[in-house]
Amino acid sequence: MSDSASGRQNGLIDRLRPRLGAVVGIACGLIGIVASLQLPLGTSRLLGPGAVPLLLSLAMTGLSLALFVKPGPDEADADEEDGGLHGAMMVALVALMIGAFALLLTWLGFIVAGIALMYGLYAVGEERLVSAKALLRAVLTALAAYLLFVVALSVNMPAGTLWGY
C-alpha cells in the first residue's frame, strides 16, 4: 500500500474512531435492554433479577448516544504509535490461532496443540511461514511448559482423545 493510501486510510480510521465506540455502546445497550426485559423486573421495593441490568442497559444506551452526538477529541497519547492494517492483521492472526488451539486442545492434546500454536506464534513473530528456527523454539517452549506445568505443578492439561487418552 502506498504511503498516501495508508495515510488516507489512517485519517478515515481516526475520524470514525470516536463514533465507532459509541455505536458499539448503543448496540450493546439495546441488546442489554431486550435481554433484561425477558427477566422479572419485580417492584420498586423488591427488585427482580432484570431491574438493575435494565437500568444499566438504559444508562449505557443513553451515554453512548451522548458520545455519538458529542464524541469529543481523540484521546491518543502523544507518543502512541499505531500498527496500522498490518498490525491489526497480525493481531487477528494471533487471535485466530488461540481460538483454534482452544477448539483443538482436547482432541490433539496439550503437546501437539501447544507445539502447533507456538510454531504459529513464532512464525508470526518472524513474519515467515516456514521457519526451522520457529519450529525448534516451538518444540522447546511447549516441552518446557509441559515439564513446568503438567509434571512439576500437576496442572491437568488434556493428553488428546485422538491418541486414545
Next chain:
Amino acid sequence: MEGLLGGFIVALKPMNLVFCFGGALIGTLIGVLPGLGPTAAIAMLLPLTIGLDPVSAIIMIAGIYYGASYGGSTTAILVKIPGEAQSVVTCLDGYKMAQQGRAGSAIAIAAIGSFVAGTVGALAIGLISMPLVEFAIRFGPAENLSLLLLGFIVILVLAKGNVVKSLIMIAAGLLLSMVGQDVITGQPRFTLGIPELTDGFGVVVVAMGIFGLGEVFENVEKFRTRSMQAVPVGSLMPTKEDWKRSAMPIARGSVLGFLIGLLPGGGATLASFISYGVEKKFTKHPEEFGNGAVEGVAGPEAANNAGAAGSFIPLLALGLPGNPVTALLLGALIVHNVTPGPLMIQERPEIFWGVIASMYVGNVMLVALNLPLIGIWVQLLKVPYRALYAALILFMIIGAYSLNNNPVEVLLLLLFGVLGYGLRKLRFDTAPLILAFVLGGPIEFNLRQTMMLARDPLDYLMGRPIALTILAFGLLLIVLPMFSKVRQKLMVARAVNEL
C-alpha cells in the same frame, strides 16, 4: 502493633517467604517486559496462586505487585517504557539520568526510595487500620452501598479523558458482572443456555483477558514500529550528592504517597504525579527537572510505593478497591473465599496482618535481591518481544484452562483479550470496567437489600448519617471541580474584558 507483629510471624514463615520471594521475582520478570505492568502481571499470574492456601496466595500476589512495580520502574529508567501509569513520571528524569550514564544510580535511588516508603507505609497501616475497622464495623447495606458509590465517583473524578466514556465502561463492567446467577434469587441471567456461564465470568479470566492478553495484542500490533535500545547501567552506587538531594524527596514522597493512597481512586499513580509536582516546587534546581534531576526519581518512586501501601487500607479494611490492582487483589481474595472488609481483621487476622507485614518483607527482598540482578533484567530487555510474546500467551492459556480444566475458559480469555484490545483501539480506559466488574456483585446485592429494608428510601437514608455523610462527600467531589472550572472561566472572561 500487636497485630503487625503477628503479621510478621506469618510473613516470615519459610513457606511464605518462598512465595513472597517467588512473587517478587516473577513479578519483576514480567514487569521488566516492556508494556506489561503490575496489573497485567497480577492478571497473568493469578491462576498460579489458585491451589495455594489463602495467606500464601495473597502474599505471593502482593509480591508480584511490588516486583512488577519495581520492574516497571527499571524499564522506565533504562528504555523509557513505563510498565504502568505509576512509572510514567519516572521516565521523565530517570531516562535522562540513564542517558547521562547514571542509570545505575537512578535505579538504586528508586529501589531505596521504594524501600523507605514501603517501611513507612507498613507502619502507618498498622496504626490506622484498627480505628478505621472499628468505625466500619457499624456499616449496614446502605453504608456499604454509599461507600461503593463513592468509589465510583472517585474513579470518575480521576478517570483519564472523557467522563462519558468512563461512565460507559462502568456500565459495561457492571453489566458483565451480572452474567450468571442472580445474587438474590439465584435465577440465571444472560447465560445464553451455556452451562459454563451459570457461575458468571471469572474475575481471573476477565482481568487476564482485558489487561494481560489485550496488552499483548497491542504490543503484537506494534512489532514493526516498536524498537528499544537499552542504555548502559553504570555504577549502582549513588553519589554523595545524589544521596543528599534524594533524602527529603523520599521522606516527603513517603508521607504524601501514603495519604493519597488512602483515598479511593488514589493509589500509586496519582501519588507519583503529585510528588513530582511537589518536588519541582521544593527543589533548588528546578531547571534540572526533566533533564535528569534525581529528586524527580526519588520523590515519585517513594510516593508510588507508599501510595500502593496506602491503597491496601480501603481494600483490606473496607473491601473497597481504589484502583485496578487492588480490584484484582479483591478478586483474588474472593477466589480464595476471603471477603475483605471490616470483619476480615477479626475473622482472618493472619491474612490482614500477614499481607501488611509481607509488604515490608517484599520490599527488603526487592532491594537485597534485585539490585544485583539488574544485569539479568537488562539482558532480558535485549530479547525481542517477537520471541517473548508467544511464551506469555501460552502462560495465560494454561492459566485460564487450569481454572476449571475446560477449553471454554481459553475461549473466554480470547474473547476478553479481543475486547480489551478493541477498547484500547477505541481509546476507552479499561480500568473503570474492571473495577465495576469486581464491584458489580456487592453493589447490586447492597442496593437490593437497601431497597428491601427501606419503605421510603429517602426517609431511610435520612436515618443513616454515615451513609448520608459518605454520599455528601461524593457529591462534593463532583461539585467542587465544577466550581473551580466556573471560576477559571470567569477569570479568563475577566482577563479578556480587561484586554
